[in-house]
Amino acid sequence: MKFSPLVDELIKSLQCLPGVGPRSAQRMTFQLLERDRVSGHKLGEALTKAMADVGHCNRCRTFTEEPLCPVCANPKRGESGQVCVVESPADVLAIETSGQYDGRYFVLMGHLSPLDGLGPDEIGLDKLEALIREEAPKELILATNPTVEGEATAQYIADMCKGRGVRVSRIAHGVPVGGELEYVDGTTLALSLSGRRDL
Amino acid sequence: MKFSPLVDELIKSLQCLPGVGPRSAQRMTFQLLERDRVSGHKLGEALTKAMADVGHCNRCRTFTEEPLCPVCANPKRGESGQVCVVESPADVLAIETSGQYDGRYFVLMGHLSPLDGLGPDEIGLDKLEALIREEAPKELILATNPTVEGEATAQYIADMCKGRGVRVSRIAHGVPVGGELEYVDGTTLALSLSGRRDL
Ligand SMILES: [Zn+2]
Ligand SMILES: [Zn+2]
Numbered sequence A, B: 001m002k003f004s005p006l007v008d009e010l011i012k013s014l015q016c017l018p019g020v021g022p023r024s025a026q027r028m029t030f031q032l033l034e035r036d037r038v039s040g041h042k043l044g045e046a047l048t049k050a051m052a053d054v055g056h057c058n059r060c061r062t063f064t065e066e067p068l069c070p071v072c073a074n075p076k077r078g079e080s081g082q083v084c085v086v087e088s089p090a091d092v093l094a095i096e097t098s099g100q101y102d103g104r105y106f107v108l109m110g111h112l113s114p115l116d117g118l119g120p121d122e123i124g125l126d127k128l129e130a131l132i133r134e135e136a137p138k139e140l141i142l143a144t145n146p147t148v149e150g151e152a153t154a155q156y157i158a159d160m161c162k163g164r165g166v167r168v169s170r171i172a173h174g175v176p177v178g179g180e181l182e183y184v185d186g187t188t189l190a191l192s193l194s195g196r197r198d199l
Helices: A005-014 A022-035 A037-053 A089-098 A125-135 A148-161 A186-194 B005-014 B022-035 B037-053 B089-098 B125-135 B148-161 B186-194
Strands: A082-086 A104-107 A139-142 A167-170 B082-086 B104-107 B139-142 B167-170
Touching (some): A005 B037, A022 A037, A022 B089, A037 B037, A082 A089, A089 A104, A125 A148, A148 A167, B005 B022, B022 B037, B082 B089, B089 B104, B125 B148, B139 B148, B148 B167
Parallel strands (some): A082 A104, A082 A139, A139 A167, B082 B104, B139 B167
16 A cells, blocks of 8 residues: 555546556646645546436437437437437537537447447447438438448448438548547548538 | 536546546546446545545645554654655655655645745644654655755755754755766756765
8 A cells, every 4th residue: 555545546546547547647646635626526526427327318329318418309400301320429529519510410339340249239220220210311421430340330331221211421531541530620520521422 | 518418527527637638538538438437436436535535644744534644653664763854745655666765754745935825834844843843753854856946945944953953864866877867957967966975
């Protein structure tokens, strides 16, 4: 034991955060204890609440503590009849930030990856199929990452949609191949949306 | 609002941590929600408990939730009669890690900095004076940082101890072991020259 039990425990616990090693966990702990207990306490409460109460949107699967996320709960977002399929909630934010899209989303929370046990059901494709049946959207915009897995997932969804009377498009490769969607700037994303092709 | 309220709140709260901006806060939030809710929940509890219960050691002022920290509570650590004075709990850990010291500590939790309102009482020198009177340590090792403020603080403490029958020493400054001379700054080199010992 290097410090007292509660201090040690906090330093250890902080290392569950991506990019936080022993050294920065220690710096964070001292910073909070010395200078910012109010924020530290708030963060503790935010974590406890979020971990317990945040679930998935009943319609699009993104993170939310309500039955529907803000986008799905907004009737205006249903008017275009477009559903943009992305891999993660961070991708939703990236596309929202581009300001070029006013339809809805479907969040796979991953991509097809048989080796990791992620098949169609694990990424919610049963749910997506039901959504297509029930909502009869005009267009499905496939905005999975331009990686091998993302492309394979897009192709799988395109095949699944054949003969269902829904236009299926793929965002254009303005997005650099091998890059991750959430790190692409808004202009590139806007271009990549407007340059989408039918599949 | 970019996400649901609880998710937004967590992303915002994480930014109280040093070195964490909006982007990494978002990445941390999704990582915890997607893959590690148990750790996220544990971290929440560790934060809440630490912020509420961690105070200062009655003897050395370092962080602890007990009346005495582990070092002060260990009678063996009092045998040498040495008290090492440092600026922060992280410095205690650094010295402990060296494995070369088995005395006790006194943690200033800062250094003299009149412009920031940090005078002798704010860095616990009243407490250090009482400790010298009551414990009559053999030696005070001043291990404040080799900065202008750290040196001034060390000098102030040395003056304060005059005529009290306690040996006061300052840790040596010089070229770090394994370091290359040409990359060491001039001030360090000057200290390392003036502090030279005969061989
Ligand atoms: Zn939704
Ligand atoms: Zn102590």
